[in-house]
Amino acid sequence: MIATLNVRELTFTPVMEQTDKAQKPIPIMQVSGRLDASTVSILERALLRAFSLGAKAIVIDMGEVTYISSSGLRVLLTARRQARERGGDILLCALSPNVRDVLDMVGFTALFSICSTLDDAKQMAGHLPAT
């Protein structure tokens, strides 16, 4: 049995009312599978790519993540620090009960911006600087 993890990299452009600024697309990482030490580099690379393209805010859709270990937690924490240094944020959404339980065990649910659904995360991300 080999662990698999897939990261689908999408973007969305927030609709902002009453602004004359062109809106920049915000990356969405749709992650599915098992986030452990053998797979975490896949997400890490996708996040680094987004940051290197100038992203400040990134939405990580965890709806299909079946499992997370401390390796996955470390990548999320590092990404959040990088986003905050750029004046942005990492928004997590659609956590399964087991993934939320692990984040709870280390106090991350109090540190991260967590939305129930991807739509909620998109709405919140619209109020953050994108790039």
Place this chain on the structure above:
Amino acid sequence: MTSTRQLVVPAQHDQLARLASFVGAAAIEVGFGDAQVNRIELAVDEACSNIIDHAYRGAPGVIRLTVEIESQRQLTIILVDQGTPFDPDRVPAYAPCTSLDEVKIGGLGIHLMRQAMDDVCFEFNVPGIGNRLTMIKHL
């Protein structure tokens, strides 16, 4: 009645899912529900990651996982390796924080193991065995 099973794998990260699946099946057999099965799998994943990264430090080695299943009572997990003893007491204890700046990344794995299991006992350089980690979860 206790039923015992064993799995021996190379100390490699690509074996983590297999180890977790093996122990998860044992946990279900004891009678644990989905949330506790996930925590038990997590404890084994963290313990084995430590063996791979800190005991063997990437060198070839073997992880021997034994599960003792006591139906409707408890699960005992024993992990044995022959790597360099990795004393968790030398890792600063992880303390959940309320501020991102305060979070120390080290010690997360040990913290999760202790949170997930009822008993966690490390023994090092046991004659004829090596390093032995015993973790127990009561139903």
